[in-house]
Structure formats: C-alpha cells, structure tokens
Amino acid sequence: xxxxxxxxxxxxxxxxxxxxxxxxxxxxxxxxxxxxxxxxxxxxxxxxxxxxxxxxxxxxxxxxxxxxxxxxxxxxxxxxxxxxxxxxxxxxxxxxxxxxxxxxxxxxxxxxxxx
Amino acid sequence: xxxxxxxxxxxxxxxxxxxxxxxxxxxxxxxxxxxxxxxxxxxxxxxxxxxxxxxxxxxxxxxxxxxxxxxxxxxxxxxxxxxxxxxxxxxxxxxxxxxxxxxxxxxxxxxxxxx
DNA sequence: CTTCAGTATTCATTTTAAAACATACTGAAT
DNA sequence: ATTCAGTATGTTTTAAAATGAATACTGAAG
Numbered sequence: 171x172x173x174x175x176x177x178x179x180x181x182x183x184x185x186x187x188x189x190x191x192x193x194x195x196x197x198x199x200x201x202x203x204x205x206x207x208x209x210x211x212x213x214x215x216x217x218x219x220x221x222x223x224x225x226x227x228x229x230x231x232x233x234x235x236x237x238x239x240x241x242x243x244x245x246x247x248x249x250x251x252x253x254x255x256x257x258x259x260x261x262x263x264x265x266x267x268x269x270x271x272x273x274x275x276x277x278x279x280x281x282x283x284x285x
Numbered sequence: 286x287x288x289x290x291x292x293x294x295x296x297x298x299x300x301x302x303x304x305x306x307x308x309x310x311x312x313x314x315x316x317x318x319x320x321x322x323x324x325x326x327x328x329x330x331x332x333x334x335x336x337x338x339x340x341x342x343x344x345x346x347x348x349x350x351x352x353x354x355x356x357x358x359x360x361x362x363x364x365x366x367x368x369x370x371x372x373x374x375x376x377x378x379x380x381x382x383x384x385x386x387x388x389x390x391x392x393x394x395x396x397x398x399x400x
Numbered sequence: 401c402t403t404c405a406g407t408a409t410t411c412a413t414t415t416t417a418a419a420a421c422a423t424a425c426t427g428a429a430t
Numbered sequence: 431a432t433t434c435a436g437t438a439t440g441t442t443t444t445a446a447a448a449t450g451a452a453t454a455c456t457g458a459a460g
Binding site for chain 1: 289291292294295296297298299301302303306307308351354375383387390391395398399400
C-alpha cells in the first residue's frame with residue numbers, strides 16, 4: 171500500500187558568534203587545505219575557489235575568533251605563506267567532534283520517516 | 286586573559302529524499318501559510334515570495350511525498366484555493382518534532398565553546 | 401454564457417553572489 | 431636593487447537565482 175520511499179534527516183552544523191555565522195564545514199575545509207598546502211593561494215586552488223574569497227574567509231575567521239586560526243607570512247622566501255595556529259588546529263577538532271555527535275544523534279533518533 | 290566571546294552551535298535540519306532535499310523549514314513555513322490563508326497566492330503574499338516560486342515548491346513537495354501534502358482546488362467559487370491534506374498536517378508536526386529534538390540535543394551537548 | 405479569483409506556465413527583467421581580472425605590497429634570498 | 435611567490439585589495443564580468451509581468455486555464459455561481 172505504501173510507496174515506501176526512503177527519507178532521511180540531514181543536518182548542517184555551524185558555529186555562531188555575535189555577528190552571525192562564524193565557522194561551518196566550508197571554512198573547516200579551507201583550514202584543512204591551508205594546513206595541507208601551506209598557503210592560502212594553493213589551498214584556494216585545491217578547492218577551485220577564488221583566492222580573494224579564500225583570503226576573505228581567513229580574514230573573517232581570524233578577526234572573529236578570540237585568537238587567529240591562521241598565521242600569515244608576508245613576503246620573504248617563496249613570497250610568504252600561511253599555516254594553522256594552535257587555535258586553528260583545535261577549531262578543526264572541536265568542530266568535527268561537535269558535528270559528529272549531533273549527526274549521530276540525528277540519525278539514531280529518526281528512523282522510519284514517512285511523508 | 287580571555288576575550289570571552291560567546292559562541293553557540295546552530296543546526297539546520299531538513300528531510301532528504303532520493304532526489305535531494307525534500308522538506309526544510311522554508312517549505313514548512315509555506316505549508317503553514319497555506320493552511321492559514323487557504324491559497325498559494327495569499328500564502329506567497331504573506332511571505333513576500335513570488336507566487337511562481339511558492340507554486341513550484343508545492344509541486345515539488347507533492348510529487349516527492351508518498352502522498353500530496355497540499356490539495357489544490359482549481360476554478361470554482363473564488364477561483365479555487367489550496368489546503369493542507371492530512372499528510373501535510375502530519376508533515377509539519379513530524380518536522381518540528383524532529384527539529385526540536387535535534388536542536389535541544391545540540392544545545393545541551395555544547396556548552397562553553399572556545400575558538 | 402459571463403464573471404471572477406486562484407491555479408498553471410512562459411518569458412523578460414532585476415537582483416545577487418561568485419568568480420575573474422588587475423595591480424600594488426611584502427621581505428628573504430641572491 | 432632585482433627577483434619571486436604569496437599576501438592584500440579594488441574593480442569588472444559572469445552566472446545563477448529570484449522576481450515581475452503577461453497570458454491562458456479552470457469551474458462554481460449568478
């Protein structure tokens with residue numbers, strides 16, 4: 171009698187700060203790519219994202235975190251670069267932990283949805 | 286020593302179906318406004334949304350639910366209208382229940398975030 | 401058999417966000 | 431003092447999405 175379609179709950183998690191959205195999965199991916207490549211430029215390329223956009227995201231994160239998540243090196247050998255700070259590393263870990271807990275709960279609590 | 290900014294976790298919940306996103310808070314608001322006004326036209330006005338957009342959302346919901354969430358009356362007294370089906374009423378209730386449980390969990394599990 | 405308000409559908413326009421482009425700045429190394 | 435690759439920033443293009451305008455369709459009621 172039922173069409174028996176499958177429905178599932180999806181959840182998007184992000185961190186909010188007084189001025190609005192502060193840290194979601196997109197910025198986390200950017201942080202991870204900065205860690206991997208050592209620069210905003212290469213992280214952006216990796217993600218097929220415009221450098222300008224990536225740079226702005228980093229700027230925003232750094233200003234709104236209590237302490238910067240990304241340390242930028244200006245000029246010098248190789249033109250400079252960027253690396254994660256201790257706070258940046260921690261942010262990635264905390265975000266994934268929070269996200270994991272919430273998503274697991276969401277799956278566990280919502281079986282057999284019907285619409 | 287800390288700047289003591291306040292951070293909170295935000296969660297967005299939606300229902301996914303085989304072909305992608307099926308039902309989120311936006312469509313739920315639309316359903317509620319259809320219930321309130323008795324037509325897609327007036328629901329759209331209420332939400333300052335284009336009729337075209339509202340109509341498409343209803344169409345999508347109806348096709349992808351196992352049974353339609355909105356019953357449309359074509360022509361006749363007053364030109365017709367739209368009202369929620371039993372399934373539509375149920376969808377609103379189920380969605381809010383699921384959303385509430387997940388959001389409460391998210392708040393409960395994430396105190397004292399630092400970035 | 402005309403009226404009427406809402407549904408159904410197409411097409412042109414506007415708005416918006418993202419990407420692309422361009423250009424200057426930085427500082428270690430040579 | 432020139433090179434070099436990445437950071438920093440403004441301006442222009444492009445593309446996507448939402449809106450608005452226009453038109454036909456529907457059927458109960460008078």
